[in-house]
Each structure stands twice: as structure tokens, then as C-alpha cells.
Amino acid sequence: MIKTGLLGGSFNPAHRGHRRISMNAVKALGLDEVWWLVSPGNPLKDRSGMAPLPVRYASALRASRGLPIRTTAIERELGTPYTYDTLLALTRRYPKRRFIWLMGADNLVQFHRWKHWREIARLVPIAVVARPGYDGPARAARAMGWLRRSVRPATEARDWTGWRPPALVLLQLPLDPTSATGIRAATPHWHLSSLYSLKPMALRDGVTRRPIR
Secondary structure, three states: OEEEEEEEEOOOOOOHHHHHHHHHHHHHHOOOEEEEEEOOOOOOOOOOOOOOHHHHHHHHHHHOOOOOEEEEOHHHHHOOOOHHHHHHHHHHHOOOEEEEEEEEHHHHHOHHHOOOHHHHHHHOOEEEEOOOOOHHHHHOOOOHHHHHHHEEOHHHHHHHHHOOOOOEEEEOOOOOOOOHHHHHHHOOOHHHOHHHOOOHHHOEOOOOOOEOO
16 A cells, blocks of 8 residues: 555646645655646636646656655546546556545635535545645635534544545644745746756656656
8 A cells, every 4th residue: 555645736837835745744644655746727727827738747847856756747648627537537547555635725715616526525535734824714614614524633644544535634734935826926937947948758757657748
């Protein structure tokens, strides 16, 4: 059984905050590794200003270098634009892995807008990581009205593989104010940087090993 955290997002671009969330989750949950699911396109986000997938993938690959993190764009291969469909496919394709979904508290606030969000919670445990300014809104989130009875103590976070979903744990990890929105505001043309100008054929998916295009 390989204990695997799943962190989905646009990674537009990937940054220090993603890295810190992931590594703190590794320690708090006793994970073997984290998969960064670089989304082909988030249905809840404006596509204008979204860098091409290979560029966002390259930024995630660079940010995760040297860490127990696999960068993957497997959602494009699976053809699953929605998290529930992705999780269903992954749990079937990788039966030797135990997955836990990682999300920031800002995402918990809008979790009720996700397609089949209750089914997501019934499929895998969820770990919610604190984000600056979202502690109160997250606890008062609409989805929490349904999830509240499923909250597990953070002191038992390493026992998550024994939890029966729905199960949610709120992790009060060190906060990091870094955001992709802030980076884009400061550097609108970040995606044109030579740091992310890797040749497409040089990019291989961290899970499937297929070229990123």
C-alpha cells in the first residue's frame, strides 16, 4: 500500500506555497509521496490568462524537483475534467495505492460547487490545509454542514488509511501567503520566461511517462 496525497490545481504557475503544502502534508499524514495533478482546465476558473498545459506542467516540475512529488497531467489522458471522475479512475487504475485528497481551505469554501462533491467525499478521505484568511470561512462553508460529522482529529491524521469515507481532517500547518494570482499580477508574462521554455518532447508525465503536449 503506497500512501499517496493528491493535490489538484491549475499550477498557473506552481510556486513555493504548493511545495510547502505538499511537504507539510507528507509529514502530517505520513505520506509516501504526493501527486500534483496539473489540470488541463478547471471548469470553475476563467480560461483567460491560463498558460498552456506544457508550460504549467514545466513550472510544476521545476517547483517539485528533488521532493517526493510526482507531477502528472493524467487528467488529460483520462479525459476527466471533474475531480470525481479523476478519483474514480485513479482508484480503479492503481489498486495498490491509498489516496487522500489534499485541498486548501479556500477550496473547501466553494467545495459545494464541485460536481458530485458528496461522492468525492465518499470516495477518498480529504485533508484540508489552512490558508491565510480562510480559517473562519472554511469552517462555516456550506459543505461543512454535511461534512461536520465526518471531521477527524488532527492528532489522528496519520491513521487516515483506516478511516472510512466520508472522513475529513483539518490540518493547521504553517501558513504561506504565496499565491499564483499574486505571481501573475507581479509577472503577467511569467509563462514566457526561459525557465519554462522546455521542449515539449523533453517533458514526460511523472506517472504515465507519456509526452506532455
